[in-house]
Amino acid sequence: MGNRTKRAAKLLTFTVLHAVPEDVDAPIILGMVELTDSTKLLCNGRCQEQELEIGQEVIINQKDDKYTFELKG
């Protein structure tokens, strides 16, 4: 548990969610990314909405069962 791994991926699509469920603070960024083996993963974005673009390269961080992505470089 508590393991962290980093992987390269491509951003397939993303959203910024303003209307959130009861126990979550708005807004949150969600992205669907594709890993090099074609696996898709839903991740939370650690970046600004304006920086995002479909097709860009991102880095995936895993902590337990939660995935986040950040921009490359």
Added chain:
Amino acid sequence: MITTVNAFITGVGMTRFGKHPEQLLEDLIYDATRHALESCEEHGFESNYDAVFVGTMSAEEFTGDGNIGSLIVDKLGLVPVPVFRIETASSTGAGVFQAAVLAVASGIYNNVLVAAGEKMTHLPTAQTTQILAKVLSRNERAHGATMPALSALVTRKYMHRFNLSLEDLAAVAVKSHYNGSHNPFAHFQKEVTLEKVMESRIVAAPLRVYDCSPISDGAVTVGLTSKKSDVQVCGIGQGTDYLSLQDRSSLTSFNATKTAAKKAFEMANRTSREIDVAEVHDAFTPFELINTEDLGFFPEGEGGKAVVEGRTKLNGELPINTSGGHKARGHPVGASGLAQIVEIVWQLRDECDKRQVDNARVGLTQSIGGFASNNFVNILEAV
């Protein structure tokens, strides 16, 4: 193989969809059933029933009551008639309809009442959003995903892939609200402008408030019989998909719809070109485009163009969502799939007044359960 389905529609009825603060779920279903029985009388159909099929999606969570089947059959005064409760997420209204069709077509029951409803508007929106999100996978919810969030992911991908503009997307809501303005049972009965849609609050970018169906209360009842009537259920189909969106092969179409449609078209011995009028599940406006493509009405990526060109409006070549759809008629989640059936029955019986489609003989409904993980297609014909 062509299957002849021995299931026909008798009386149909529904409450207006919208806010009904004074009525409980069972009151709404009672009212819808009363309207259906009046419709039975009007058309000269029998109104004695040997089974009741009830559909609600999340009644336990929304109302705090359980044992919904017994609650309804008791409220309707039909004890000791058998009752079943069916749930297939947001396609529940279609799921319960198909379960009842199977019961009638099997020959075990001759006259069945199908009643579907949901009571939602009394809870705060954030709580309702959370209840609705439970249809998603645990993994998606752990990342904060909701129905609008996943819909937004699909929308952005679709817009990027098929070069759909925000203006094109807004045209769907404008059409739905126009149709809703002619439907006395719709939650929203006012037209909206393209500007109003495009300036509305963002829910999950790029989706705005006017791209999302409202939270509504409402109920619908349909009578089914094995005896010939003027409307036959000619084809039914169901299809499933992986629970998580990330496990799907496509982010811009729904395989569960394609699977359901293939079965329904085969059973009815019809093609998509033979459909005169259709109700498709537009919980979010982009779904209408994806659905009309998955059903084979338009090529992939051209659903938006069809709306913009007016091909799906009331007097277009294939009117879609004449009721106003989930967008304008409203979306009491367990009831919507059955409301789609009612709209098609009204169209086939020439009972739609200002929103009536000329010469409607063959109609189709398509319903999405969860995030398109359990979808249904029904084909009805005037006989």
